[in-house]
Amino acid sequence: MVTMPVDKGFYVTSGFGPRWGTHHWGTDFGCDGGSGGKPIYAVKDGTIARVGPATGFGQWIGVDHPASNGGGETIYGHIIPEVSLGQQVREGQRIGRIDPNRATNGGVDPHLHLEWHRYSWVPPGPDRLDPMVMLKGARWPGEVKAPVSESTEVKKVADNAVDIDKHHLITFGRPTPLPKKRIIVHTTENTPGTSSQAILDYQVRSRTGSYHRLVDATGKITLANTDDWQTWSVGNKGNDIALHVSLVAQAKMTRPEWLAQPKMLEGCARVVAYWARTYDIPLVKLTREELGAGKHGVAGHLEAQVWGNTDHWDPGYHFPYDVVLARAKEINAGKSAPAVAIPPSPAPKAPLTLDTPCKSHVPGSKHVAPLADYIMYIDRGVYEGRRMIDSNAKRLEALEKKFDRLLELVEKKEQ
Numbered sequence: 001m002v003t004m005p006v007d008k009g010f011y012v013t014s015g016f017g018p019r020w021g022t023h024h025w026g027t028d029f030g031c032d033g034g035s036g037g038k039p040i041y042a043v044k045d046g047t048i049a050r051v052g053p054a055t056g057f058g059q060w061i062g063v064d065h066p067a068s069n070g071g072g073e074t075i076y077g078h079i080i081p082e083v084s085l086g087q088q089v090r091e092g093q094r095i096g097r098i099d100p101n102r103a104t105n106g107g108v109d110p111h112l113h114l115e116w117h118r119y120s121w122v123p124p125g126p127d128r129l130d131p132m133v134m135l136k137g138a139r140w141p142g143e144v145k146a147p148v149s150e151s152t153e154v155k156k157v158a159d160n161a162v163d164i165d166k167h168h169l170i171t172f173g174r175p176t177p178l179p180k181k182r183i184i185v186h187t188t189e190n191t192p193g194t195s196s197q198a199i200l201d202y203q204v205r206s207r208t209g210s211y212h213r214l215v216d217a218t219g220k221i222t223l224a225n226t227d228d229w230q231t232w233s234v235g236n237k238g239n240d241i242a243l244h245v246s247l248v249a250q251a252k253m254t255r256p257e258w259l260a261q262p263k264m265l266e267g268c269a270r271v272v273a274y275w276a277r278t279y280d281i282p283l284v285k286l287t288r289e290e291l292g293a294g295k296h297g298v299a300g301h302l303e304a305q306v307w308g309n310t311d312h313w314d315p316g317y318h319f320p321y322d323v324v325l326a327r328a329k330e331i332n333a334g335k336s337a338p339a340v341a342i343p344p345s346p347a348p349k350a351p352l353t354l355d356t357p358c359k360s361h362v363p364g365s366k367h368v369a370p371l372a373d374y375i376m377y378i379d380r381g382v383y384e385g386r387r388m389i390d391s392n393a394k395r396l397e398a399l400e401k402k403f404d405r406l407l408e409l410v411e412k413k414e415q
Contacts, residue, residue, distance in 0.1 A: 003092040008140040011179045016130040018167050018226045025124045026115040027131040036100020036110035041141045042089045051081045058105040075115035078105045092141050161274035163220040169204050173230040179279040181296035186246035187314040194248050196222040213271050216248040219263030235309025245271045251316035258320050269327035277332050285321045
């Protein structure tokens with residue numbers, strides 16, 4: 001079992017991963033009304049391995065967890081310790097409080113910074129784990145959770161919905177607070193098959209739009225901006241308070257055309273699932289009215305018109321929200337992706353030769369002739385057309401000369 005390091009009502013203010021052009025190697029927690037002085041708790045049983053002053057944190061606590069409950073070490077920063085070195089602590093036990101004083105907490109707005117190390121504390125690198133992944137299924141301090149049988153226990157989902165990190169390319173926008181509680185789905189209005197990189201290159205050059213994540217027909221997810229960054233996706237309000245994923249596709253697509261893009265829809269579901277579990281967003285489709293009323297969930301650019309400053313209607317009236325949301329729920333339940341059916345290869349065609357019979361494409365024509373004949377038709381048409389142009393040019397030149405002579409005669413007569 002595992003327990004959250006803060007009381008219910010706290011939320012993630014900055015997640016693990018890319019942030020503002022760098023990498024954030026932990027997760028920050030805060031709450032409305034201020035976090036200073038609020039208690040912090042051990043996430044699992046362990047021993048206090050470090051406590052006291054720490055560069056950048058003011059003070060910290062490190063709890064070493066035994067192999068019997070998963071091992072590793074958790075670090076709690078920007079806090080005032082209430083434990084001593086070598087002390088044994090239990091999961092959910094209060095071990096300190098958030099330091100409210102910027103003069104002593106590392107010079108930051110009061111919050112808890114939590115790190116999760118694979119073995120024991122190490123500098124930034126691959127042995128630092130995403131705390132929110134490790135806290136999946138955690139109870140809040142003081143909550144009693146019924147035991148879950150091994151057969152029904154939900155698998156931990158480690159996917160952070162990023163396959164390609166390109167967030168450093170977009171320099172416009174600004175930081176925005178987390179958590180965000182609405183997910184908006186878009187289309188880039190490009191033909192499926194266009195790459196996310198091509199879209200990103202255009203946005204970098206033109207500075208006319210941006211998203212948090214892009215998904216193309218390969219199903220690969222490109223991180224274009226971190227979640228705590230303002231994108232230029234809808235009107236001003238929606239840019240600040242929502243998370244935006246855009247599919248490299250077109251709003252005019254029919255439902256069958258969408259369903260013919262299983263990899264793209266799987267990528268979209270991965271993004272939606274990640275945001276839902278990270279920021280506690282309900283996996284429900286919102287109407288325009290519900291979005292305007294402040295409800296949390298998933299909608300499109302069409303519904304985001306309610307926030308103003310936009311008239312776009314992507315991802316279209318036939319986007320399969322039901323399919324994407326159902327798959328996102330499966331992902332967060334630990335179910336693997338279904339196998340993607342591979343269409344049968346087309347039957348081999350006879351090689352095209354000059355003798356191959358070809359039908360006319362002229363409306364109403366039933367003419368059939370060898371390909372060589374059509375080439376001769378084109379050749380003759382070009383030749384005869386060229387002769388006609390040359391002949392008309394000569395006739396025009398003769399007419400111009402006659403016209404010039406007539407003008408001369410008229411001018412002499414007038415004199």
